[in-house]
Amino acid sequence: MRRVPLVARVALAGALALTGAGACSGGEEPLRVLAGSEVKDLEPLLKESGLNVELTYTGTLDGAEQVASGGADGRYDAIWFSSNRYLSLIDGARERLSTQTKVMVSPVVLGLKPAKAAELGWDSAPPSWSDIAAAATAGRFTFGMTNPASSNSGFSALVGVAAALSDAGDALSAEQIHAVTPQLKGFFSAQRLTSGSSGWLADAYARSPGVDGLINYESVLRGMNLTLIYPSDGVVSADYPLTLLAASPKKAEYDRLATWLRSGDVQRKIMTTTFRRPIVPGIGSEKPVLELPFPNRRSAADELIGAYLNEVRVPARARFVLDTSGSMEGERIDALRQALVTLTGADTSASGTFSRFRNRERVTMIPFNDTPRPPSAFTLPERDPEPALREIRSFAEGLRAGGGTAIFDALRTAYQEPVEPGHYTSIVLMTDGENTDGSTAADFDAFFRGLPEGQRMVPTFVVLFGDSDVEEMTAIANLTGGAVFDARTGSLAAAFKEIRGYQ
Amino acid sequence: MTRRWIGAGLALLLGAAVAAALVLGNREGSGLTVVRGVIGSEKKPFFDDPQVKAAFAKHGLQVEVDTAGSREIAGSVDLSAYAFAFPSSAPAAEKIKKDRGANVTFSPFHSPMSVATFQPIVDTLTKAGVVTGETFDIRKYLDLVAKGTRWDALPGSSYQARKRVLLTTTDIRTSNSAAMYLAMTSYVANGDDVVTSADRSAQVAEAVAPLFLDQGYSESTTEAPFEDYLAMGMGKTPMVMIYEAQYAAHLFAADGAIRPEMRLLYPSPTVLSKHTLVPFDEPATRVGRLLTEDPEFAxxxxxxxxxTANPQVFAGLAKNTPLTTNLVNVVEPPTYDHLEQLISLIEERYLKP
Known part of the structure; x- marks a missing residue:
């Protein structure tokens, strides 16, 4: 089953208008909703409402920042993400929200291939998170999960695991997070796939026969051939609150949509077509799950994400193949420098902070024009990353444009770097034009197919920029199991930040 | 000559346009006086009810409401956009009355704070001595919380969760139902006495703060956790502090939301949430008076x-339900200033890392 198109366009999303056939919705302005990509699967259902609704998609964290800063006021009437919890922790955010209506529920759980679940005995007796962590530490299974800094399913899972492992029974504090970090490390040593979105994760999983399962929404996992494991000490669920912005004058339209979504028929359809649990009592028959407490301080939530990125997760090996040909001269090379500097901690927003190069990560820069330059590697230490970040910054600022465009020779160089086990390797390819020098697309195709399996598992995330050859770039993403990010109309920095969720 | 004719024609046209506008205007507004109010969210279904709207229309009124937390209504909401405020507690109304120089308030209805829970929880807490019959003993509950007790550590617990024994409430920083819970727990923590001095506040806040902070994330409106209770059941919300009215409304409507294993308990002591309307103009005063005095609204x-003011109305509906009509141990909430001080002291702790 295909879940998601290869072109991921979260930060740069276009709006989708869902104008229904209802008699009274003809000329009126639509209800503009800023939404998470998680609710995209409700589009067909929304069309049946006859209401004029326009959905614009963005990442959870980006959306939260837009709302908290007031940037969403006036541009949108409502928001619809899988959860408002992180958003509500940001200072000043609650005042910007008006009525909220929960629409449906989906817990974040572990799904394993049936044979693996049986081997571990978890198909008959549900394990606790500690049992799961012990099995993961011992290497008895592997899994994929979205990045907690860019996707709510990953964040919910991280909160759940940490809360359960801390064994405190109450809300997580920074101290408790510190105490459970070693156990978390064991747990996440079994993580083989990461992703900025649930959809791409499912695609990557389908391409990775060696991975035993996924942590994701129950609703997503139920569409796959997996045994669902509900940890005995509880989970964290998404409740999809459709929330009116306080600045919006469209209260009546919001009320109509909310009432429609909660009507019995629609709730039943949500249940049968999307596998989510209805929020209206008396419709669903799913066994209730135990819910773990969620942090009530932003500092604790951020601490948890920070600990995951810097200390817990499998460290990343990020290779950047960067076009510095003559056509990049001027604004374009400036944008590239800026985009890289953004990732060195210059962007102090939450999404900026979480997308910076992490402790324990190795970043390799491969600028190219007629030929690739020799790779420059920067390794961030376990602590005190600032000197390494400074080096990357000055490297980025020293990039100059000139010469031709040897895309495939450069990409080949990136793939020739050895792959270290126990790390998560990926490549970013940014170019603003067509291949003019060196080997061809066909040459690269043959080269790639001849690589050892470990190297072939490395995905390339391509960034469309300037006059990129869309077809050729998409072919690279398809061949390597990567994805396409479009920065032709938006900013290069935003595209780079978004890709960080996949590294 | 021609000019005059054009002028006359234009005047005729304009006259017709004005007449049309008048007719359209009348049809649109139905000739009703629009009264806008800001209310606690739990009263919204009442104001949205077509029968309530029709009853107001009979008196030439059309009441439109926005919702906000009671503390926001008393603090941050710009009240100049509204003809009345209708918070869910007497202390908030008292503050608004003082700030706005209103000379009259109406308290048309009230609801005791109560605990919505499930039979296995009742059984477990009965064994632990916290629950007797329908009564939830706040003192004994505070003792359990102070010891950091978990559900699976209670003897004979049929709720095997490693979570702490904690009532779910809304966010104390925004919501009135949590403030009412603070009113009753602060009374007990203050040696069975209403907090009336600033120096007692610090000590009491210290004692009751974990009741809120240790829950983790809490929702900002009273509907949300009750909805979780109804839809997601015991796994998420084993027991939740609500207005009795929230539970009673579903019972009276017999809409199936209250399932057989659900139970309602009354805290001892409990606090009444006195929904108090503060009018800022004459039509709003009429709204307040109608709600208080007209039997149709009651x-x-x-x-x-x-x-409502006439206890028979509620008693009639409550017959053959688990709702109790005689509440024994009801205490007064602290004054607005003292309640506010307690909340601020707890709020400070949310800011500490």
Whole structure:
């Protein structure tokens, strides 16, 4: 089953208008909703409402920042993400929200291939998170999960695991997070796939026969051939609150949509077509799950994400193949420098902070024009990353444009770097034009197919920029199991930040 | 000559346009006086009820409401956009009355704070001595919380969760139902006495703060956790602090939301949430008076689970339900200033890392 198109366009999303056939919705302005990509699967259902609704998609964290800063006021009437919890922790955010209506529920759980679940005995007796962590530490299974800094399913899972492992029974504090970090490390040593979105994760999983399962929404996992494991000490669920912005004058339209979504028929359809649990009592028959407490301080939530990125997760090996040909001269090379500097901690927003190069990560820069330059590697230490970040910054600022465009020779160089086990390797390819020098697309195709399996598992995330050859770039993403990010109309920095969720 | 004719024609046209506008205007507004109010969210279904709207229309009124937390209504909401405020507690109304120089308030309905829970929880807490019959003993509950007790550590617990024994409430920083819970727990923590001095506040806040902070994330409106209770059951919300009216409304409507294993308990002591309307102009005063004095509104309000001035109305509906009509141990909430001080002291702790 295909879940998601290869072109991921979260930060740069276009709006989708869902104008229904209802008699009274003809000329009126639509209800503009800023939404998470998680609710995209409700589009067909929304069309049946006859209401004029326009959905614009963005990442959870980006959306939260837009709302908290007031940037969403006036541009949108409502928001619809899988959860408002992180958003509500940001200072000043609650005042910007008006009525909220929960629409449906989906817990974040572990799904394993049936044979693996049986081997571990978890198909008959549900394990606790500690049992799961012990099995993961011992290497008895592997899994994929979205990045907690860019996707709510990953964040919910991280909160759940940490809360359960801390064994405190109450809300997580920074101290408790510190105490459970070693156990978390064991747990996440079994993580083989990461992703900025649930959809791409499912695609990557389908391409990775060696991975035993996924942590994701129950609703997503139920569409796959997996045994669902509900940890005995509880989970964290998404409740999809459709929330009116306080600045919006469209209260009546919001009320109509909310009432429609909660009507019995629609709730039943949500249940049968999307596998989510209805929020209206008396419709669903799913066994209730135990819910773990969620942090009530932003500092604790951020601490948890920070600990995951810097200390817990499998460290990343990020290779950047960067076009510095003559056509990049001027604004374009400036944008590239800026985009890289953004990732060195210059962007102090939450999404900026979480997308910076992490402790324990190795970043390799491969600028190219007629030929690739020799790779420059920067390794961030376990602590005190600032000197390494400074080096990357000055490297980025020293990039100059000139010469031709040897895309495939450069990409080949990136793939020739050895792959270290126990790390998560990926490549970013940014170019603003067509291949003019060196080997061809066909040459690269043959080269790639001849690589050892470990190297072939490395995905390339391509960034469309300037006059990129869309077809050729998409072919690279398809061949390597990567994805396409479009920065032709938006900013290069935003595209780079978004890709960080996949590294 | 021609000019004059054009002028006359234009005047005729304009006259017709004005007449049309008048007719359209009348049809649109139905000739009703629009009264805008800001209210606690739990009263919204009442104001949205077509029968309530029709009852107001009979008196030439059209009441439109926005919702906000009671503390926001008393603090941050710009009240100049509204003709009345209708918070869910007497202390908040008292503050608004003082700030706005209103000379009259109406308290048309009230509702005791109560605990919505499930039979296995009742059984477990009965064994632990916290629950007797329908009574939830706040003192004994505070003792359990102070010891950091978990559900699976209670003897004979049929709720095997490693979570702490904690009542779910809304966010104390925004919501009135949590403030009412603070009113009753601060009373007990203050040696069975209403907090009336600043120097007692610090000590009491210290004692009751974990009741809120240790829950983790809490929702900002009273509907949300009750909805979780109804839809997601014991796994998420084993027991939740609500207005009795929220539970009673579903019972009276017999809509199937209250399932057989659900139970309602009354805290001892409990606090009454006195929904108090503060009018800022004459039409709003009429709204307040109608709600308080007109039996039609009292009957409608009772259907939403509220207790009204005439106890017979509620008692009639509550017959053959688990709702109790005689509340024994009811205490007064602290004054607005003292309650506010307690909340601020707890709020400070949210900011500490």
């Amino acid at each position: 009957a409608l309000a009772a259907r939403y689970g509220f207790r």
